[in-house]
Amino acid sequence: MQEESVSFVRTAVLSVDLASGVLDLPVPSDYSQAQVLIRYLGTPICNSRLQATSGRIRGLDLWLVAWRENSSQLRDLVLRDILGVQENTDVSDRLPSATIVVCTRNRTFDLRRCLDSIVPQLSKDVKALVIDNNPADDSTENLVQAYPVRYYRENRPGLNWARARAARLATTEVLLYTDDDVVLDRDWSAQLRRPFADQHTAAVAGAVVPLEFEHPSQELYEEYGGFYRGYLTRSFNLMNTIAVGAGRAGAGASMGVRRSLALSMKLFDWELDCGTPSYSGGDFYAFYQLIREGYNIVYWPQALAWHRHRQAHSDLRNILYGYGVGVYTVLLRCLLEHGDFDAVLLAVNWFRQYHLRELCRALLRRPKARPLDLIWAEIRGVFHAPRAYQVVRSRERQMGPLPVAAGANA
Amino acid sequence: VIAISVVLPTHDRASLLAKHLLQLKEQSLPVEEFEVIVVADGCTDDTAAIISGLNVPYRLTVLQQNPGAGASAARNRGAALALGDVVLFLDDDMEPRRDLLQAHLAAHGKRAGGVVLGYYPMQPPQKGESVFTKVDRLWWAEKFSHLALSNHRFTFKDFCTGNVSVAKSAFNEAGGFDDAIGGAGAGEDYELGYRLIKNRVPFQYVPAAESVHHSTSSWDASLRRATEEGYGHAIIARKHPEVFHEFNIARLSRLSESMLLRPVWIALWKFPALAEPPATALLLVARILLAMDVQSLFWKLQGILRGHAYWKGVRVALRSLPNWERLAQDAPYKPENFHEVDLDVSRDLIALDDFIREHWPVEAIRVFVSGQAVGRIPPLAGVEALSAQHVRACLVERFGSALLGELVTRKSHFSSPAAVTPSKPVEHKKEVDDSACQSISGEPRFPR
Numbered sequence: 001m002q003e004e005s006v007s008f009v010r011t012a013v014l015s016v017d018l019a020s021g022v023l024d025l026p027v028p029s030d031y032s033q034a035q036v037l038i039r040y041l042g043t044p045i046c047n048s049r050l051q052a053t054s055g056r057i058r059g060l061d062l063w064l065v066a067w068r069e070n071s072s073q074l075r076d077l078v079l080r081d082i083l084g085v086q087e088n089t090d091v092s093d094r095l096p097s098a099t100i101v102v103c104t105r106n107r108t109f110d111l112r113r114c115l116d117s118i119v120p121q122l123s124k125d126v127k128a129l130v131i132d133n134n135p136a137d138d139s140t141e142n143l144v145q146a147y148p149v150r151y152y153r154e155n156r157p158g159l160n161w162a163r164a165r166a167a168r169l170a171t172t173e174v175l176l177y178t179d180d181d182v183v184l185d186r187d188w189s190a191q192l193r194r195p196f197a198d199q200h201t202a203a204v205a206g207a208v209v210p211l212e213f214e215h216p217s218q219e220l221y222e223e224y225g226g227f228y229r230g231y232l233t234r235s236f237n238l239m240n241t242i243a244v245g246a247g248r249a250g251a252g253a254s255m256g257v258r259r260s261l262a263l264s265m266k267l268f269d270w271e272l273d274c275g276t277p278s279y280s281g282g283d284f285y286a287f288y289q290l291i292r293e294g295y296n297i298v299y300w301p302q303a304l305a306w307h308r309h310r311q312a313h314s315d316l317r318n319i320l321y322g323y324g325v326g327v328y329t330v331l332l333r334c335l336l337e338h339g340d341f342d343a344v345l346l347a348v349n350w351f352r353q354y355h356l357r358e359l360c361r362a363l364l365r366r367p368k369a370r371p372l373d374l375i376w377a378e379i380r381g382v383f384h385a386p387r388a389y390q391v392v393r394s395r396e397r398q399m400g401p402l403p404v405a406a407g408a409n410a
Numbered sequence: 411v412i413a414i415s416v417v418l419p420t421h422d423r424a425s426l427l428a429k430h431l432l433q434l435k436e437q438s439l440p441v442e443e444f445e446v447i448v449v450a451d452g453c454t455d456d457t458a459a460i461i462s463g464l465n466v467p468y469r470l471t472v473l474q475q476n477p478g479a480g481a482s483a484a485r486n487r488g489a490a491l492a493l494g495d496v497v498l499f500l501d502d503d504m505e506p507r508r509d510l511l512q513a514h515l516a517a518h519g520k521r522a523g524g525v526v527l528g529y530y531p532m533q534p535p536q537k538g539e540s541v542f543t544k545v546d547r548l549w550w551a552e553k554f555s556h557l558a559l560s561n562h563r564f565t566f567k568d569f570c571t572g573n574v575s576v577a578k579s580a581f582n583e584a585g586g587f588d589d590a591i592g593g594a595g596a597g598e599d600y601e602l603g604y605r606l607i608k609n610r611v612p613f614q615y616v617p618a619a620e621s622v623h624h625s626t627s628s629w630d631a632s633l634r635r636a637t638e639e640g641y642g643h644a645i646i647a648r649k650h651p652e653v654f655h656e657f658n659i660a661r662l663s664r665l666s667e668s669m670l671l672r673p674v675w676i677a678l679w680k681f682p683a684l685a686e687p688p689a690t691a692l693l694l695v696a697r698i699l700l701a702m703d704v705q706s707l708f709w710k711l712q713g714i715l716r717g718h719a720y721w722k723g724v725r726v727a728l729r730s731l732p733n734w735e736r737l738a739q740d741a742p743y744k745p746e747n748f749h750e751v752d753l754d755v756s757r758d759l760i761a762l763d764d765f766i767r768e769h770w771p772v773e774a775i776r777v778f779v780s781g782q783a784v785g786r787i788p789p790l791a792g793v794e795a796l797s798a799q800h801v802r803a804c805l806v807e808r809f810g811s812a813l814l815g816e817l818v819t820r821k822s823h824f825s826s827p828a829a830v831t832p833s834k835p836v837e838h839k840k841e842v843d844d845s846a847c848q849s850i851s852g853e854p855r856f857p858r
Contacts, residue, residue, distance in 0.1 A: 076807075200555070238548060294547060
């Protein structure tokens with residue numbers, strides 16, 4: 001596969017709030033087009049690609065695009081704003097205390113940017129905690145020292161173990177998990193805490209949008225592996241979904257969980273996700289357990305996280321392979337440990353309707369078919385899942401539960 | 411002086427009841443200000459003995475009722491003896507929070523003569539509970555979060571007897587619960603709620619009036635409940651035809667209208683036993699699916715089986731297909747009497763609160779924009795009168811395009827980029843809002 005295509009055009013990523021009026025949006029001079037996240041009073045309406053003319057995008061065009069893509073939401077937001085219609089009562093006095101948790105491993109370049117976006121959000125009620133997961137050197141520790149955040153080194157490898165450790169170390173009511181390759185929106189923590197004002201909310205997932213389009217794989221990632229889940233608030237629970245459908249609720253790059261549940265239900269105490277043989281699926285399994293036990297998960301798109309997609313094509317291939325392994329490992333777990341036969345139906349349906357279908361489309365060279373190597377990587381992942389599950393289970397048995405923290409190192 | 415009387419019907423749950431009666435001792439409201447009236451509804455366990463053995467500091471009355479009279483009769487008898495001006499209907503599986511009575515009374519103090527709906531979430535999830543209990547809990551949670559919305563419009567279906575207080579005067583004026591439903595059917599609370607709303611009794615939802623609802627549910631219970639609902643809804647629809655369409659009983663018409671299914675439908679009403687063999691077979695399959703935890707398929711079958719159970723209840727109440735058809739044909743789509751007003755958005759929106767107060771009670775609105783009719787907020791049976799907040803939300807939801815058109819043609823910020831001050835976007839936003847509001851009001855800036 002070619003790493004860099006000649007015809008690739010870089011795209012600037014911009015954000016605009018229409019509530020500030022009909023303003024032209026300047027586009028940085030070395031870009032000819034922009035991916036614009038259009039919002040109204042902070043609520044995302046659409047994320048559209050627009051061409052720049054003489055270094056700017058006309059304000060009227062922004063309104064027209066928003067109208068074309070999502071007229072109903074734009075209309076409602078504008079009218080509600082003007083007429084002062086507020087659905088929800090003010091909850092600012094009922095927001096829970098929170099810890100922003102970043103799990104990282106040897107990525108100080110990304111982490112620095114992430115921490116820079118976290119620091120302005122810290123307050124009396126919002127703390128931050130960096131879990132350095134089985135690092136190869138102390139670069140992360142050195143970096144974090146310059147920031148007002150707590151640092152902890154978790155030597156047991158695996159993103160989920162790092163999350164589980166964070167749940168034990170934090171003292172706040174909720175945990176707001178994010179990844180190190182993410183830049184948080186200004187209001188991220190405030191927005192992600194909001195749905196917790198309702199005591200029936202067990203977890204909240206935010207929207208994850210692309211941070212940059214500098215490489216072709218980043219376009220591919222957004223198209224195939226992306227996190228797009230629309231911009232309508234909705235809740236996920238047993239009344240509207242089966243438990244194995246929990247993956248639709250959101251992603252680990254932007255999710256909040258009640259700490260009491262993370263501890264009592266052992267949401268993250270499993271050998272899953274990055275750094276383990278399952279590569280991914282820790283967030284999926286946590287959401288699965290919550291829905292199955294009858295809890296409510298809210299998708300809250302006003303909480304935005306900007307995710308930097310992988311730049312190299314080989315990375316993208318590895319990630320999709322990891323998705324294949326992770327998702328089907330979790331499904332196997334649902335079947336074998338929870339006796340949930342819906343996992344079988346879902347696995348068969350997905351494989352037939354998604355993986356096989358895309359494989360056929362790619363082989364037949366249908367329009368907009370995905371690159372064959374990416375599909376193949378994902379399918380290989382699916383077939384590796386049983387083996388991965390076996391390894392994961394035996395390692396869990398060997399390692400036992402997460403040991404108690406060896407002294408709190410601030 | 412007794413200000414609030416707690417009426418607590420119970421049926422064979424002596425130990426649970428005793429626990430909750432003891433918990434009522436801990437109320438923040440002084441014990442002299444409330445009383446508890448327990449109505450033992452055909453109890454066959456040792457309820458009476460256990461209660462009489464309790465030592466409680468508040469006034470406690472125990473009434474006995476013969477089996478079969480039902481919860482409606484029990485509540486009516488309790489309410490008849492109540493000394494307080496406010497009657498709180500509490501279920502025996504409620505664990506009252508400390509401020510429950512205080513919060514109910516305070517809300518009545520703010521708005522006398524009305525209904526106060528309390529908050530009663532189910533107990534937190536437990537290991538090993540059935541999926542039906544989980545779904546019930548989610549259903550209640552969703553119901554309460556709807557009630558808590560600031561533009562919620564109360565309907566008769568918000569009146570549920572678990573934890574609700576009514577001013578005694580309003581209760582007596584409405585005539586209490588209907589004894590005909592309480593015995594074999596469910597929904598007697600909806601029925602009373604309907605008459606209260608019709609009498610224009612104001613409703614409030616007070617989350618601080620909290621009790622924990624200890625309830626578990628099973629599949630058999632949910633099917634039995636469906637039959638009771640079918641029975642209850644049929645009786646309510648016969649009594650108040652205008653709410654027919656508010657219940658699932660109206661949706662049975664889908665069977666009636668299909669050419670293919672109509673003969674089956676007729677046969678089933680004549681010989682309900684015909685439905686039993688297939689229903690039993692489905693039940694068996696569903697049981698296997700439930701045991702194997704194939705929930706995606708189970709819920710589909712459960713829908714059919716619940717529908718069947720519901721219909722059985724309807725059939726017991728109505729007896730024959732012609733009776734149901736008469737009900738369906740005669741059911742009006744709107745209430746008989748309602749107060750309708752004309753609202754011109756261009757003129758009345760700016761002073762909407764005054765407009766609504768002036769014309770109270772507004773139950774339906776013909777909506778105009780600059781003299782042009784654009785539509786109607788229709789009258790609804792069993793729903794409280796519109797407040798300004800309801801009207802605004804309704805206008806956004808149903809007439810959004812017309813409203814937005816009005817804004818655009820009245821030269822608001824869409825077509826006046828000259829007014830834009832790019833350096834201070836936040837301040838500008840404020841400006842946009844004001845100009846937009848003024849342009850809706852019309853007259854001052856853009857005389858017609």
